[in-house]
Amino acid sequence: MAAISRAIRACAAAAGWSGRGMASSAKEVAAAGARAAAAVARRGRDPEDGRRVQWVFLGCPGVGKGTYASRLSQMLRVPHIATGDLVRDALASPGPFSKQLAEIVNNGKLVSDEIIINLLSKRLEEGAEKGELGFILDGFPRTIRQAEILEGVTEIDLVINLKLREEALLAKCLGRRMCSQCGGNFNVASIDMEGENGGPRMYMPPLLPPPQCESKLITRADDTEEVVKERMRVYHDLSEPVEKFYRARGKLLEFNLPGGIPESWPKLLQALNLEDSGNERSAAA
Numbered sequence: 174m175a176a177i178s179r180a181i182r183a184c185a186a187a188a189g190w191s192g193r194g195m196a197s198s199a200k201e202v203a204a205a206g207a208r209a210a211a212a213v214a215r216r217g218r219d220p221e222d223g224r225r226v227q228w229v230f231l232g233c234p235g236v237g238k239g240t241y242a243s244r245l246s247q248m249l250r251v252p253h254i255a256t257g258d259l260v261r262d263a264l265a266s267p268g269p270f271s272k273q274l275a276e277i278v279n280n281g282k283l284v285s286d287e288i289i290i291n292l293l294s295k296r297l298e299e300g301a302e303k304g305e306l307g308f309i310l311d312g313f314p315r316t317i318r319q320a321e322i323l324e325g326v327t328e329i330d331l332v333i334n335l336k337l338r339e340e341a342l343l344a345k346c347l348g349r350r351m352c353s354q355c356g357g358n359f360n361v362a363s364i365d366m367e368g369e370n371g372g373p374r375m376y377m378p379p380l381l382p383p384p385q386c387e388s389k390l391i392t393r394a395d396d397t398e399e400v401v402k403e404r405m406r407v408y409h410d411l412s413e414p415v416e417k418f419y420r421a422r423g424k425l426l427e428f429n430l431p432g433g434i435p436e437s438w439p440k441l442l443q444a445l446n447l448e449d450s451g452n453e454r455s456a457a458a
């Protein structure tokens with residue numbers, strides 16, 4: 174993991190991102206990625222050697238990437254690394270950088286590839302110090318350039334692309350709540366929609382907080398209707414091409430969420446050929 178984060182930094186630096194945000198062509202980025210990967214191999218850190226899964230979650234805002242990535246990370250004993258969380262942590266620290274970030278995030282735009290690469294590298298370095306093996310990434314890569322950088326430095330085993338009907342996505346984003354004390358994530362939206370083309374109804378029950386969290390619920394500043402719509406537009410423009418990128422490499426698993434967690438979780442496990450053995454969650458694959 175340390176090797177991967179160093180390689181990401183090396184790759185970003187080789188691509189001209191030494192803190193000045195200089196643009197570079199996709200070809201240069203790919204070449205830098207190849208050099209960085211060679212450096213990883215020279216240091217003898219074979220990614221197949223003793224590591225756990227290296228998966229990516231893709232999907233529109235509100236689809237449930239965080240929920241399913243977090244459950245799988247517990248089962249597979251790898252960290253769930255959400256770049257949105259890294260951005261929100263950076264936002265919470267005082268100073269001009271966080272003001273600059275807030276301006277971008279609260280308008281539904283993506284922060285620069287350079288900033289995200291720096292935040293992610295730092296997180297991977299910290300994980301390496303703690304002995305983390307593998308990861309489930311959520312919210313990264315979100316642009317073709319980020320996907321190229323990642324491909325240049327390590328092997329991604331699988332990319333899970335979560336899909337949900339557009340009408341449900343907006344309701345789910347607007348229903349998101351977080352407990353300001355324990356950090357727990359909840360959703361107050363109750364979705365019950367007619368099936369499409371004569372298909373079954375879609376029911377997604379709310380995920381309500383326990384009584385001790387009820388009075389401490391907060392809503393993300395970027396979960397307003399206007400900003401969510403902009404984030405969806407940005408997703409279609411910049412992140413959908415990432416789906417194509419991984420589909421072309423035979424790594425994309427498309428998963429249409431049939432409903433809420435109780436209905437979707439077992440089906441997702443089935444699609445992944447995994448078994449949830451209750452308390453002792455373990456992978457059968």
Ligand SMILES: Nc1ncnc2c1ncn2[C@@H]1O[C@H](COP(=O)(O)OP(=O)(O)O)[C@@H](O)[C@H]1O
Pocket residue numbers: 233234235256257258260277278281282283284285286289311312313314315316319395404
């Ligand atoms: N990989 C990334 N590249 C650029 N910006 C990112 C990335 N990941 C997160 N962000 C920023 O953080 C915000 C919140 O991210 P996230 O929690 O993943 O939101 P969402 O619910 O839209 O999937 C994004 O709207 C974006 O501004």
